[in-house]
Amino acid sequence: MRKILRGWLLLAALCFCTTAAAQRPMLIHSHNDYNQRAPFWQAYAQQVYSIEADVFLHKGQLLVGHDTEDLSPDMTFESLYVEPLVTLFKRxxxxxxxxxxxxxxxxxxxxxxTEPxxxxxxAVLDRYPGVFDPAVNPHAVRIAVTGRVPAPADFAKYPAYIRFDGEWDVDYTPAQLERxxxxxxxxxxxxxxxGKGSIIASELEKLEAVIDRAHALGKPVRFWGAPEGVTVYYTFYNMGxxxxxxxxxxxxxxxxxxxxxxxxxxGERRTAAGGVTGTKRLDKTTRDFRGFQNDKLQLSKGVGIYTPTYKNDGKEGKIKNVIYLIGDGMGLTQVVAAAYANKGLTMLQMKxxxxxxxxxxxxxxxxxxxxxxxxxTG
Incomplete structure (x- = not known):
């Protein structure tokens, strides 16, 4: 159910197209982007969906940083994020x-x-409606305010193009939910x-309650303060x-x-159909293998496994023939991957x-x- 909901969310609410970045199954958010070696540009080069800037109103200037002691007059919100976006939109x-x-x-x-x-x-964003207001330009940057978010009853006080980071356990009115x-x-x-191993069942249940509630509101969900790594990426993807x-x-x-x-x-229907490029690199024999779906780089069903009888083990006699097969790409990584995918291999049944x-x-x-x-040659 979470997969179906997320599919509709990405299609309807986020209007994804068929570019390389759009085929990514999850939205990538550059957290604390201003701490990157090249703020904004590093994230933009990776074509992420979302970029975050922590903003202080400090002595009349909008400065970017995590804490007040980190603030610098040359790290302004305009110079780091607004001006690059205005330039890119022109280009x-x-x-x-x-x-x-x-x-x-x-x-x-x-x-x-919040309010000031x-x-x-x-006031800064209003100067560039073609860049930040979807009512003026449907391709405009989407603005989402987080941190010290105004109370839902005050959402309407601010320009319509400014939307807000929501909370999973708040009952919003329809008008507030639109924002x-x-x-x-x-x-x-x-x-x-x-981020190592598996999430314990009781904690997983709590996380899934948040995901289900967000999706019931028709909104995508983000967890901040979460661990990172390949196991996390797969786990979060499977959770929705x-x-x-x-x-x-x-x-x-x-x-x-x-x-x-x-x-x-x-044979799993949740296997990603988009972004598969492996078949282009396969040789003709592999691509024409019976049951192989070239468009999805997968078999419709597993290959049968033969288990030897071992009935001639230990017997003495003349060997008539030795058949020696040399397979290409038969490293341990490939063999183990094939065994997991096919749930066993004939070659691994040998004594x-x-x-x-x-x-x-x-x-x-x-x-x-x-x-x-x-x-x-041995």
């Missing part, structure tokens, strides 16, 4: 990315008193999971979380950029299995022909 014909209808979200975390800080932010961009929650409030909060942009974006190739499952290590003289990975020759 890209009124879009975040040239030739793409994909949206970009700028999440502004208010660190100062938000009015100052609005909610997403639902965010503190991960640590529900779970102590460190819509946003990945990341401090490691390149790693996270790289992981999800070819997510379709990371989900080889036989005796040997391993041979072969290293090239001038390369880290040996060539197929050299490896085959080493196997054939």
């Amino acid at each position: 890209n014909g009124g879009r975040a990315w040239k030739g793409s209808d994909e949206h970009l979200q700028l999440m502004i975390e208010l660190k100062s008193k 800080a938000l009015k100052a932010v609005a 909610v961009a997403l639902v965010s929650a503190d991960f640590g409030r529900f779970s102590q999971w460190n 979380v819509d946003y990945i909060n990341t401090d490691h942009l390149e790693v996270c974006a790289g992981f999800f950029s070819d997510f379709g190739n990371k989900n080889f499952q036989i 005796y299995i040997g391993l041979q290590q072969n290293n090239a003289l001038d390369a880290f990975t040996t060539d197929s022909a050299a490896g085959g020759s080493a196997l054939a």
Whole structure:
């Protein structure tokens, strides 16, 4: 159910198109973006969906930083985020990315008193309606305010293009819900999971309650303060979380950029159909294998496994023939991956299995022909 809800959310609420970044199964949020080596530009280069800036109204200036002691007069909200976006929209014909209808979200975390800080932010953004107001430009940057969010009853006091970070356990009126961009929650409030192994059942139940409630409101969900890593990415995807909060942009974006190739499952309908590129690299024999679905890089059903009888073990007699098959791409990683996908392999049913290590003289990975020759000659 969470998968279906999330699919509709991404299609209807976020208007995704068929660009490479849009095929990512989760929205990537550049958390504390101003701490990156190149604020804004680093996240923009990875074509993430959402970029976050913590903003203080300090001595009449909108400054970006996590704490007041971090503030610097040259780290202004305008110079770091507004001006680059205005320049890009001019260059890209009124879009975040040239030739793409994909949206970009700028999440502004208010660190100062709500009303004066938000009015100052609005005063800056109001100068560029073609960049920040979807009523003027349907490709405009989406603005989402988090942190010191105004009370829902006060949402209407601010320009319509400004939307807000919602809470999962608040009962919003229909008008207030229209102003909610997403639902965010503190991960640590529900779970102590460190990203290793599995989330314990009782904590998982609490997290799923948040996800279900957000989706029932028709909003995507984000957990902040959550761990990171491959296990987290897969777990959150399976749970139906819509946003990945990341401090490691390149790693996270790289992981999800070819997510379709990371989900080889036989006969499973949830296997990603989009973003699969592996079949283009397969040889003709593999592509024509019976039951292989070229468009999804998967088998419709598993390959049958033969279990030997071992009835000739220990007997003496003349060996008539020895058939020696040399397979390409038969490293331990590939064999284990195939065994997991197919739920077993005939070759692993043998009583005796040997391993041979072969290293090239001038390369880290040996060539197929050299490896085959080493196997054939013993």
